[in-house]
Amino acid sequence: MSDTIVPVTTKKDWTSDQEVRWCPGCGDYGILLAVQQLMPELGIAPENTVFISGIGCSSRFPYYMNTYGMHGIHGRAPAIATGLAVARPDLDVWVITGDGDGLSIGGNHLIHALRRNVNLTILLFNNRIYGLTKGQYSPTSEIGKVTKSTPFGSVDPPFNPLSVALGAEASFVARTHDLDRKHMMDIFRQAHAHRGSSFVEIFQNCNVFNDGAFDDVTSRQVREEMMIDLRDGQPIRFGAGGHKGVVMGTDGQLRIVEVADVGEDAILVHDAHRDDPGLAFALARLSHDDHSATTFGVFRDVDRPDYGMAVGRQLAETSSKKGPGDLATLLRSNGTWAVV
């Protein structure tokens, strides 16, 4: 708990003795490995770290981390984690959730945690399917999705998780995917460094119920031409040699262009620290399906007061003004009389 000594740990220190029980080939393994490998780099101690989850395949995650952890109930992890983080701003609190857990049953808690800017690192594993209940469509499944509960195709329009987070005033919003450990670790590192709520959507493959959902964007073969990796302060370019880029038209629309056609100076420069979330919102929605070029990286990273610290500050200010509470004084505060 000391501020001065940086704990020295290895991946082993962060790995629990529990057998990992995800399906062989699940994208969750890659995410777990990325987190376990990253933790020693963060200079924090396992005993000061807490993983809180809801229900779903991803929510088994805390069992595999040798930290404090709670496998909660469906959708409620952000609420439970809010209580924890407000009570103890000294802790590193991570929330592990999925598209069903975080955006369907727990949508309300997620948006309010983001609105308050509770100091949480929220990792949302988006596989666009309900896995643990064996294959129903989720709030991020595409229209037309044929699942056990939608034999004729889903007619529900999906959420874009980043739009939800940005709309909820999230101060840190990012996207990564389960096939690139280095990218994940880079994003998780930045998310952890951010004070307040950090929201990370992870494209995660469910190889049993929704295999290959993101292949057209994230597979090794197409990645270079399909992933637009946002870098703060850099022109938004992608494709072999950066031949493609993103520009904003005079109508305010973002468009993908050949850099050669418009010139380098016309390419939009990414600024994650813009106070106005409008551009981050547009970038997050550049692609409307999983078959066209899609944005990744940190969309938004701005400073807003950390909720738990603000609550703690009010306590400290009241105490310094009134002195520590005295029970006998409190009981007399509405006036008393004596009976002799």
Added chain:
Amino acid sequence: MTDTVERSAGREPETITRVVVRFAGDSGDGMQLTGDRFTSVSAAFGNDLSTLPEYPAEIRAPAGTVNGVSSFQVQISDHDITTPGDAPSVLIAMNPAALKADLNRLEPHGLLIVNSDAFTERDLAKAGYASNPLADESLAGYRVVEVPMTSLTQKATEPLGVKPRDAERSKNFFALGLVSWLYSRPTEPTLEWISTRFKDDLVRVSNATAFTAGFNFGETTEQFEHRFVVLPAKLPPGEYTNISGNVALAWGLVAAGQLAKLPIFLGSYPITPASDILHELSKHKHFGVRTVQAEDEIAAVGMALGAAFAGHLGVTTTSGPGVALKSETTSLAVSLELPLLIIDVQRGGPSTGLPTKTEAADLNIAIYGRHGEAPLPVIAAYSPANCFDAAIEAARIALKYRTPVILLSDGYIANGSEPWLLPDVASLPDISVPFATEMNHTNDDGTTEFWPYLRDPETLARPWAIPGTPHLMHRVGGLEKEDGRGDINYTPENHQRMVDLRAAKIAGIAYDIPPAVAVGDVDDADVCILGWGSTWAAIDAAVQRTRRRGLKVAWVHLTHVNPLPPNLGEVLKKYPRVIVPELNLGQMCRIVRANYLIDAKAVTKVQGLPFTARELEDAIEGALQ
């Protein structure tokens, strides 16, 4: 009033032992404030008292209608009382709607003081009167005093430059002044209170002037036969304050935090009639109290549970609908075996029901309202002041046994108030429990581990190891856990063992609570009353009255409603008859019948109101026939 009544010379007040006063008016007339002031002055004067505020669920129902009537009833006495009185002996009706709504409460030949200015054709029509009751014979059974309170207030405040419309807002202080004269209340405390309460100069002086005008009107008018005084009660010596149940409960939680040496974390979502606990606790940050107004009831309990995992005393406050919403998280808390307080200030149900009226019909949901075998302790406060002790006791059990505890209050005691003999703070119990700091299991090879579900052999409580503690990292969750180690475990034998252990832990609390004690005609009663919660007040009055009349009555009152005291069956079986008065359809009665195979009879009421003493007297007599 007849003009033959002789005006008593010097108007020495007549001493009476008790009086029940009811202020009734429109929601915007300030009746709660008026009643509160009369109560505070009477408390400071040394009377014993008990109050019953009643107000509509609507913030401002259409003015002048019966639906918009807000009332405040208070009994003051020179002896120990527990109820706000069955029937008021004086009713102050500020408009026709108030008269219509509350006249049936007034005792026969009771004193009825009406604001005659408000009995215009329009106001009468709004209240649904076809003819003016002041002009016909319909009030013949009462002693009616007509006072033009609005115009007298306007006249009194006119020289100050108060506009007639604004003056109308001070008429409740005129009424308060008049009733203060009638019952010989000192005026200084109220004038002092007015001078600090109202920031606006004109409002302050207008209210003070109206109050004095009302008092002086009583002094000079000849409309009242008598003036009365209720002398101070002979209460046990000590320092008293007047306290409502919600404030007592909030203070009890603050005290519990101090006594447990833990910070308090309250997660709460506003709901009537529990919101005042959130309001009160949010003032006391310098006691280390964190309050978060959550996005919903589920988040509120989730946050409290998260804070409990972090090592705080986690609390959530709500009413019936919120208890239903919190059910899943409460089950998780049962499974996690973490301390948590869930406070249910009961109101009329089901659904939105009667949000501002009292009921005690959440006993079943408190004891049984979870999925799976999910037992937890339930405590019921019995009076406004008792809410303080009940909060500390609930916290003691939650901490010692690492369990969620449901504490039941209700709208009647939450909003009602009574004088409270302040406890000596130093005498309050130490309820602190240690956090786990060491490994607790040694393997065969000599290595040590932390087993989060290795129980204390006596209490069956598991260790509470909080984040930040080196080496004790562990995971908890809603999945079934292996006895001891706490790893996920789905085996048949282990689940049976864990269900049995959780049940045994809660059942064992029965031996850590006071035994059931009968009072009254303990040895030869013909009927025993089994009470729980806020029925205490009416039962107390009914038992006193029936015993004075020679009936043989015993009474057992429960504060711990789950688990029940181990000797309860034995105690109840001593009596030929057992009746169980409840503000529900017999929930506790069914429990004692099932547990002890006794032929207990339920006495029930679900009208959004507490029992009157009279109703319970009748029930006792009925049981003996």
